[in-house]
Amino acid sequence: MSSIKVELHENQVNELVEVCKSFSNDPFELIHVLHKAQSIFGYLPAEVQEIVARELKIPVAKVYGVVTFYSFFSMIPKGQNPISICMGTACYVRGAEKVLEEFKRKLAVEVGETTKDGRFSLNCLRCVGACGLAPVVMVGDKTYGRVSPDGVQEILAEYM
Amino acid sequence: MDKINLIIDHKPVQVEPGTSLLKAAQQVGINIPTLCYLHLEDLNIENKPGGCRICVVEVSGRRNLAPSCATVCQEGMVVKTNTMRVLNARRTVMELILSDHPFDCLICAKSGTCDLQKTAQDLGIREIHYKGEQSHYKEDRSPSIIRDMDKCILCRRCEMMCNKFQTVGALWGINRGFTSVVAPAFEQDLVKSTCTYCGQCVAVCPTGALTEVDNTNQIIRALANPKKTVIVQTAPAVRAALGEEFGMEPGSLVTGKMVSALKQLGFDYVFDTDFAADLTIMEEGTELLKRLTNYLNGNKEESLPILTSCCPAWVNFFEEYFPEMKDIPSTARSPQQMFGAIAKTYFADKIGVDRKDLIVASIMPCLAKKYECQREEFKTDGNPDVDYALSTRELAALIKQSNIDFLSLPDADFDKPMGESTGAAVIFGTTGGVIEAAVRTAYEVYTGKTLERISFEELRGMEGIRHATIDFNGLPINIGIAHGLGNARELLESIKAGTCNFHAIEIMACPGGCIGGGGQPLHHGKSGVITARQKAIYQEDLAKPIRKSHENPYIKELYTEFLGEPLSEKSHHLLHTHYFDRSKVKVVIPKTK
Numbered sequence: 001m002s003s004i005k006v007e008l009h010e011n012q013v014n015e016l017v018e019v020c021k022s023f024s025n026d027p028f029e030l031i032h033v034l035h036k037a038q039s040i041f042g043y044l045p046a047e048v049q050e051i052v053a054r055e056l057k058i059p060v061a062k063v064y065g066v067v068t069f070y071s072f073f074s075m076i077p078k079g080q081n082p083i084s085i086c087m088g089t090a091c092y093v094r095g096a097e098k099v100l101e102e103f104k105r106k107l108a109v110e111v112g113e114t115t116k117d118g119r120f121s122l123n124c125l126r127c128v129g130a131c132g133l134a135p136v137v138m139v140g141d142k143t144y145g146r147v148s149p150d151g152v153q154e155i156l157a158e159y160m
Numbered sequence: 161m162d163k164i165n166l167i168i169d170h171k172p173v174q175v176e177p178g179t180s181l182l183k184a185a186q187q188v189g190i191n192i193p194t195l196c197y198l199h200l201e202d203l204n205i206e207n208k209p210g211g212c213r214i215c216v217v218e219v220s221g222r223r224n225l226a227p228s229c230a231t232v233c234q235e236g237m238v239v240k241t242n243t244m245r246v247l248n249a250r251r252t253v254m255e256l257i258l259s260d261h262p263f264d265c266l267i268c269a270k271s272g273t274c275d276l277q278k279t280a281q282d283l284g285i286r287e288i289h290y291k292g293e294q295s296h297y298k299e300d301r302s303p304s305i306i307r308d309m310d311k312c313i314l315c316r317r318c319e320m321m322c323n324k325f326q327t328v329g330a331l332w333g334i335n336r337g338f339t340s341v342v343a344p345a346f347e348q349d350l351v352k353s354t355c356t357y358c359g360q361c362v363a364v365c366p367t368g369a370l371t372e373v374d375n376t377n378q379i380i381r382a383l384a385n386p387k388k389t390v391i392v393q394t395a396p397a398v399r400a401a402l403g404e405e406f407g408m409e410p411g412s413l414v415t416g417k418m419v420s421a422l423k424q425l426g427f428d429y430v431f432d433t434d435f436a437a438d439l440t441i442m443e444e445g446t447e448l449l450k451r452l453t454n455y456l457n458g459n460k461e462e463s464l465p466i467l468t469s470c471c472p473a474w475v476n477f478f479e480e481y482f483p484e485m486k487d488i489p490s491t492a493r494s495p496q497q498m499f500g501a502i503a504k505t506y507f508a509d510k511i512g513v514d515r516k517d518l519i520v521a522s523i524m525p526c527l528a529k530k531y532e533c534q535r536e537e538f539k540t541d542g543n544p545d546v547d548y549a550l551s552t553r554e555l556a557a558l559i560k561q562s563n564i565d566f567l568s569l570p571d572a573d574f575d576k577p578m579g580e581s582t583g584a585a586v587i588f589g590t591t592g593g594v595i596e597a598a599v600r601t602a603y604e605v606y607t608g609k610t611l612e613r614i615s616f617e618e619l620r621g622m623e624g625i626r627h628a629t630i631d632f633n634g635l636p637i638n639i640g641i642a643h644g645l646g647n648a649r650e651l652l653e654s655i656k657a658g659t660c661n662f663h664a665i666e667i668m669a670c671p672g673g674c675i676g677g678g679g680q681p682l683h684h685g686k687s688g689v690i691t692a693r694q695k696a697i698y699q700e701d702l703a704k705p706i707r708k709s710h711e712n713p714y715i716k717e718l719y720t721e722f723l724g725e726p727l728s729e730k731s732h733h734l735l736h737t738h739y740f741d742r743s744k745v746k747v748v749i750p751k752t753k
Contacts, residue, residue, distance in 0.1 A: 046345075046346050049345070058329070059323065059328075059329025059330070059332065059345070059354070060329070060345040061329055061330060061331060061332035061334075061343070061344055061345040061353070061354075062323070062329065062332045063345070064332065064334055064345040064346055065332040065333050065334045068334045068335045068336070069334070069335065069336045
């Protein structure tokens with residue numbers, strides 16, 4: 001059993017069970033299921049992984065193995081507005097690191113953390129496939145291109 | 161299909177299609193080093209992730225070196241296994257592995273039997289040219305197994321045994337890159353995982369990353385304490401394997417030498433778990449017949465099959481995964497625990513020693529026995545029936561520490577009364593043995609006739625799941641046998657689905673049964689070692705003057721003097737147990753083939 005105890009909403013759990021069903025509870029669909037699970041809960045706490053394991057009939061150690069392998073999956077709750085900075089080659093050479101530093105400074109969090117008010121979380125990812133717009137920042141599903149450190153405040157303001 | 165012809169190190173080789181380069185090379189006497197690769201042929205167990213790259217070879221026409229374990233032979237291939245390029249690559253791989261491995265070989269529990277150490281020696285590594293970060297993990301101690309992941313080389317053999325063979329699912333590779341490690345879910349300790357302590361991860365670990373809890377010092381201390389009477393019991397599978405620790409051929413029976421060694425170590429009485437195995441047959445066999453009779457008389461509340469309960473990893477397994485079926489296994493305690501219960505009551509009274517001053521040690525081929533003897537239900541006022549369970553390997557270590565020249569020891573006999581046993585008890589050490597022993601007794605008790613042939617060849621073998629029908633004087637008794645928890649799961653699922661028509665099922669957690677237990681001398685991937693031990697066990701059975709448990713005179717005496725009869729109130733109290741729902745995560749893992 002997991003040491004961290006999280007209260008899961010019943011309707012969310014039911015939704016997850018339905019998601020598993022929609023993939024025929026096929027263990028080979030684990031990554032897809034986790035992807036959907038993360039979009040339901042915002043993150044993948046141990047309890048969610050245990051439900052996925054139970055539904056797909058696989059060991060929870062295997063689910064945890066996959067969750068920890070892919071940087072996309074997180075066991076820390078995401079903020080209401082998850083910020084992802086692309087650190088792919090194109091974005092990196094066009095100054096993504098400086099943009100990241102500015103986000104860290106403005107939000108007072110490190111990569112992988114969530115602000116105290118739960119409003120923002122900060123993460124890096126590798127290439128969103130929009131290299132022409134480098135450097136790229138995503139907030140939730142919205143994409144911002146050609147972001148400069150000066151533009152960071154303007155992006156954050158949209159969500160304040 | 162036509163055979164494949166190729167050339168390895170200038171030698172022509174002909175192999176079946178699908179053969180790996182590694183196996184083809186072995187056919188012509190070329191032993192390519194391996195680390196992650198593991199193949200127990202007679203047991204159909206294989207680990208072939210192609211991850212360590214120690215087994216690389218040069219294949220003409222191929223730009224890169226090929227991992228020989230995972231490369232299939234093709235017609236006309238020309239392979240070189242010992243060119244300078246190959247040797248340099250292997251050394252580089254080994255140096256990189258060692259650059260993140262502790263250097264405490266001299267005091268490591270696996271020293272001398274470590275595959276990593278041996279391979280590094282064989283490759284002639286004398287210097288590590290790479291310096292980098294070192295992994296550090298918290299040591300994880302369970303009642304049976306110690307995980308020291310600083311020593312893990314990510315071969316994934318343990319993961320394969322735990323998941324594919326045992327379907328226990330306690331261990332899995334987590335994280336990526338440098339932080340990769342094999343761990344239970346959420347990196348919690350083994351005690352919080354679904355681990356059954358079968359010890360098969362320890363049995364295949366090529367390094368000191370997975371080892372057993374060492375109880376040798378407690379034994380040395382107990383033996384040195386004049387206030388304590390220290391007695392020992394030895395499980396049947398130990399005598400068929402202990403000799404290997406002293407350089408003897410696998411399959412050498414060393415019963416007499418083992419008893420001599422234990423006497424020389426200073427145990428006050430050297431007894432045999434086989435005595436308790438005979439007792440198990442009396443209790444379990446009677447329970448089988450009682451349940452069978454109830455069932456045949458149409459008692460709707462009686463359910464069959466009855467499942468054996470000698471194997472502690474198997475008990476842990478069904479308590480974890482099939483708690484709803486916990487009423488099906490026999491309530492008979494394992495022979496180790498029956499021995500402890502009788503030793504600390506009947507025998508303690510006989511010699512006039514208080515149970516607190518009687519130390520019961522057991523030598524077991526098993527690591528789950530260490531956990532079993534610590535279970536609360538096997539204690540009286542906090543005092544355990546069995547104080548310490550040591551593995552076969554630990555006994556060998558004790559013998560070596562005590563300057564005993566094992567090979568030159570004369571044969572000695574077990575002490576009486578709890579050292580006397582029958583051939584039926586000896587075969588408890590192998591898959592199929594417990595049920596064969598039960599059949600020998602149950603047949604004669606049920607039919608009132610004497611068995612014409614005592615050996616039941618139809619129950620023997622190495623197949624993962626076996627079945628046979630034994631004629632009980634016109635009544636066909638269907639018997640199932642499984643070894644390996646993945647095979648056990650398959651049988652349990654069929655019981656659950658109602659598609660199973662067995663009356664009795666024997667289950668052992670380890671490959672081959674106790675002879676392949678997690679506490680046995682390491683087989684280093686050679687399944688022939690396990691089959692040789694099986695032969696030795698049947699050989700000992702044949703040599704025994706008495707081969708049926710109910711004919712053991714000391715068992716008869718125990719019932720007359722103390723227990724009354726099988727399933728008596730006293731028997732129930734001392735020799736039977738109950739099971740618990742210990743399921744942590746309600747997950748059912750299907751067996752992968």
